[in-house]
Structures are given as C-alpha cells and as structure tokens.
Amino acid sequence: MENLSCDVLVLGAGPGGYVAAIRAGQLGLDTVIVDKDRPGGTCLNVGCVPSKALIHAADAFEAAKRAVGGNALGISVSDPVLDWSKTVAWKNHIVAGLNHGVEGLLKKAGAKLVTGTGRMKDGKTCIVETAEEEIRITAKNVILSPGSEAIELPGLPFGGHVISSTGALALETIPERLAVVGGGYIGLELGTAFAKLGSKVTVIEATAHLLPQYDAELSAPVARRLRELGIDVHLNSKARGLVEGGKRLEFETEGEGISHIAADRVLVTVGRRAKLDGWGQEELPIDLAGGFVHVDETCRTSMTGVYAIGDATGEPMLAHRAMAQGEVAAEVIAGRKRIFDPVSVPAVCFTDPEVVSVGLSPDAAKAAGHEVVTGNFPLAANSRSQTLENRSGFVRAVARKDNELILGLQAVGHQVSELSASFSLALEMGARLEDLARTIHVHPTVSEAIPEAAMLALGRGLHV
Numbered sequence: 168m169e170n171l172s173c174d175v176l177v178l179g180a181g182p183g184g185y186v187a188a189i190r191a192g193q194l195g196l197d198t199v200i201v202d203k204d205r206p207g208g209t210c211l212n213v214g215c216v217p218s219k220a221l222i223h224a225a226d227a228f229e230a231a232k233r234a235v236g237g238n239a240l241g242i243s244v245s246d247p248v249l250d251w252s253k254t255v256a257w258k259n260h261i262v263a264g265l266n267h268g269v270e271g272l273l274k275k276a277g278a279k280l281v282t283g284t285g286r287m288k289d290g291k292t293c294i295v296e297t298a299e300e301e302i303r304i305t306a307k308n309v310i311l312s313p314g315s316e317a318i319e320l321p322g323l324p325f326g327g328h329v330i331s332s333t334g335a336l337a338l339e340t341i342p343e344r345l346a347v348v349g350g351g352y353i354g355l356e357l358g359t360a361f362a363k364l365g366s367k368v369t370v371i372e373a374t375a376h377l378l379p380q381y382d383a384e385l386s387a388p389v390a391r392r393l394r395e396l397g398i399d400v401h402l403n404s405k406a407r408g409l410v411e412g413g414k415r416l417e418f419e420t421e422g423e424g425i426s427h428i429a430a431d432r433v434l435v436t437v438g439r440r441a442k443l444d445g446w447g448q449e450e451l452p453i454d455l456a457g458g459f460v461h462v463d464e465t466c467r468t469s470m471t472g473v474y475a476i477g478d479a480t481g482e483p484m485l486a487h488r489a490m491a492q493g494e495v496a497a498e499v500i501a502g503r504k505r506i507f508d509p510v511s512v513p514a515v516c517f518t519d520p521e522v523v524s525v526g527l528s529p530d531a532a533k534a535a536g537h538e539v540v541t542g543n544f545p546l547a548a549n550s551r552s553q554t555l556e557n558r559s560g561f562v563r564a565v566a567r568k569d570n571e572l573i574l575g576l577q578a579v580g581h582q583v584s585e586l587s588a589s590f591s592l593a594l595e596m597g598a599r600l601e602d603l604a605r606t607i608h609v610h611p612t613v614s615e616a617i618p619e620a621a622m623l624a625l626g627r628g629l630h631v
C-alpha cells in the first residue's frame with residue numbers, strides 16, 4: 168500500500184472540494200484531493216453545466232422551429248432538423264474541456280489529484296482505492312465535500328424507464344413522452360428543454376404550485392410558458408408507480424382520484440439529499456443535523472481538524488455556495504480569519520423565462536418582521552427586452568420602509584440570470600434604494616430595470 172501524507176486532504180472534487188484544494192494549494196499548504204470520478208463533481212459532470220448546455224441547444228432548436236414559415240424578424244427556415252448525437256457530443260465536449268480545466272487549475276495550485284474511492288478510517292486517515300492500488304493518506308486537516316445524491320421515490324426506484332437527472336442528461340434518444348415527477352427547478356429546467364426538443368412532457372407536482380421555493384408572483388410566468396409549450400401540469404398530485412408493465416405512470420390528485428399517463432421515460436426530480444454513505448462517515452464521531460454534516464461558520468465539524476463544505480452541509484444545495492465554503496475552509500486551515508456568513512446565497516432557475524432571487528421576497532421580509540416597500544418594474548417597459556423579443560417578466564425590489572435598506576431583489580424574464588450579479592452585490596454592500604436608483608445603468612440594457620424597480624419602491628418610477 169502506498170502512503171501519502173499532507174497538510175490538507177480534500178475528499179470529493181466537486182465545486183466545493185476543487186475550490187478548497189486550489190485555495191489551499193495557493194496558500195502553500197501541501198494538498199491532496201480525492202475523487203472517484205472526473206473532477207468537477209455533480210455540477211460539472213451531471214448537473215449545472217451539462218443541463219445548461221442542453222437548455223441552450225433546446226432554445227436554439229425551438230427558435231429555429233418558430234422560424235418555420237417566417238417570423239417577425241423576417242427570418243424564415245423550412246425544416247430544422249436536430250441531430251441529437253451531435254448535440255450530445257457538443258455537450259460532452261464542453262464538460263470534458265472543463266474537466267481538463269479543473270485538472271490544470273489543481274496542478275497549477277500544486278494540489279495532487281488522486282482518482283479513487285476514499286474512505287475515512289479516522290479523522291486523519293483516508294484509504295483510497297484506485298484502479299491500481301490502495302493508498303493510505305494521512306492528513307493534518309481534512310475537508311469533507313462528498314456532495315449529494317438524488318432522492319428516490321419508494322414506488323419509482325431508479326432503473327429501466329425511471330431515471331434521475333443524471334439519466335436524463337445521458338439519454339441516447341429524445342423520449343417521445345416524458346413524465347417529470349417533481350416540479351422544482353431541476354425538473355422544470357430539464358422538462359422544458361425536452362419539450363423544446365420534441366418530447367410530450369407532463370409534470371406531476373405534489374404541492375399546490377410549481378417551483379415551491381419561489382413565490383407565486385415569480386413562478387406564474389414560468390407556469391404560463393409551460394402551457395404555451397404544451398406541457399401538461401398536474402398540481403397537488405403524487406406519483407404512485409408504474410403500471411401495465413411499466414408503460415403507464417399512475418398518480419393521485421387531491422380531490423380527483425387516480426389517473427394514468429403513458430410515458431416512455433419517467434424523470435424523478437423530487438429533491439436531493441446529502442451523501443452520507445460510502446466515504447466512512449460512520450467511522451467519524453462527527454455531529455449530523457437534519458440529515459447534513461453539522462458545521463459552524465468556519466466550516467469546522469464537531470471533530471478537531473475535520474471540516475465539511477458544500478451540499479453535504481445543508482441548503483441551499485448550490486454550486487456557488489459550495490465554492491464559497493471551500494474558500495473559507497482552506498483559508499481557515501491556513502490560519503486566516505474567515506467565516507462563511509453571506510447576506511444571501513443567490514438562486515437562479517434556468518427555466519423559460521429564467522427566475523432569479525437574491526435575499527428576501529416581500530412575504531419572507533414581512534414574516535421576518537419588517538415593514539417593507541416594494542417596486543415591481545415590468546420588462547414590457549424596458550426597450551432592450553423588446554429588442555430581444557421579450558415582453559414578459561419583471562424586476563422586483565424589496566426594501567425596509569424605515570431606512571430603505573434593500574432586503575431582496577428578484578426577477579423573472581428572458582436571460583435575467585445575469586442580473587443576479589448586481590443583485591448579490593447590492594445586498595452584500597448593504598445598498599439602499601437610492602444607491603440603486605442613482606447608479607447609471609447602460610441604455611439599452613435589461614439591467615435598467617434595476618434602478619427602475621428601486622425608483623418605483625421610492626414612489627417615483629420613470630418609465631411606467
């Protein structure tokens with residue numbers, strides 16, 4: 168058995184782990200990072216990146232289909248054809264290029280990447296099984312970043328026609344009929360993409376509205392667009408299992424009883440949970456809380472010298488939260504005074520239209536005891552949105568009534584995900600409504616809707 172020793176061992180090379188390893192290496196710490204798969208984790212290999220590639224391809228194909236017979240821009244095409252194998256190859260090429268990029272960044276920072284399955288034996292020792300041998304790694308500090316996994320439904324275990332998001336991103340053909348169980352962001356992003364690629368999509372959602380993590384005002388334009396795309400949505404409905412030899416999905420709707428739909432594939436996206444097995448968690452006396460590894464604001468677990476980051480440590484399970492924690496953990500180990508204490512973790516839903524939310528919604532702000540003012544600027548009144556053929560959606564500002572401190576910024580609309588940068592900056596810098604209202608934004612851009620929303624909250628909108 169080969170023996171390695173290091174200052175920092177990072178277990179899991181997802182966005183949390185690889186960022187931690189890069190930063191630890193930059194800070195002069197002798198660092199080893201272990202992953203059983205290609206570096207980049209769920210996000211790069213089977214999550215954020217391939218799903219956004221698929222969404223872009225689906226948007227491009229749908230735009231071409233809408234131009235059949237001519238569109239308002241004067242563009243006319245006759246018969247757009249999708250070569251799915253080329254689409255998949257293009258998506259895989261992007262992922263592979265970024266895998267190499269992460270490898271290069273780790274190497275540049277002086278962090279050693281070991282490919283194999285790691286199992287903690289105690290808080291300082293990890294045994295890694297590689298394709299060739301076993302390696303014992305002894306580390307002064309450990310950063311656990313094993314990520315998360317898709318939740319299975321008891322009546323619909325993964326396998327055969329029942330797939331997780333990972334299976335959906337690896338489909339060799341586009342299913343004729345796709346049932347999506349779970350109307351959260353992953354289900355709707357993928358469901359929308361497959362509908363644009365030609366699948367007949369049905370969404371089964373257990374709660375009373377889609378995207379339950381967003382308020383109804385934000386999710387309504389998404390629900391409208393799903394209808395336009397011909398996607399059937401069944402709310403208050405619970406999938407029960409496959410019947411008729413797996414060809415039909417049975418679900419029960421509150422007050423309506425049991426129904427069946429034909430489905431070639433059933434995509435189950437009912438949430439993700441922390442990965443707490445397969446890496447030796449049971450060998451470590453670390454505290455868990457609510458199904459996650461418990462960490463303090465420095466990303467320390469209850470065990471000295473053992474840190475944890477990313478999806479394994481709690482909600483929101485998002486790549487940028489994992490990355491930010493990775494940086495904090497590495498810097499704390501290097502002796503720097505750092506804490507993970509963001510004002511807000513921004514969230515984007517890459518549906519059509521996109522939804523972005525930073526900080527508190529009006530209802531959440533009220534529930535937190537604030538008296539609030541809000542400004543809601545429609546993108547129909549924004550000239551750039553019109554030149555992009557986007558007339559629906561809005562930007563919303565939420566602020567305290569007493570001192571105009573911004574508590575939240577949200578938007579729904581075509582490509583509004585990019586506005587999240589300004590939203591996050593405003594919240595982290597403690598901006599007030601006047602700060603946004605007086606900042607000159609480029610004309611014509613969608614971002615002009617930000618000062619407009621702030622001005623509306625101040626009672627003096629200009630362009631509505």
Ligand code: FAD
Pocket residue numbers: 178179180181182183184201202203204205207208209210211213214215216218283284285286312313314315332333353442445446476477478479484485486487489517
């Ligand atoms: P992960 O990325 O899950 O990485 C954990 C790593 O640990 C994996 O590489 C795994 O192989 C490795 N590992 C686990 N156990 C072992 C072991 N015993 N030995 C060796 N290696 C091990 N987030 C966003 O912010 N934006 C998005 O647009 C977005 N889209 C998504 C779309 C989909 C379809 C999915 C599924 C997720 C999406 N996410 C998105 C969520 C995002 O992927 C996760 O929040 C992020 O990957 C978490 O990073 P992490 O480092 O904590 O864990």
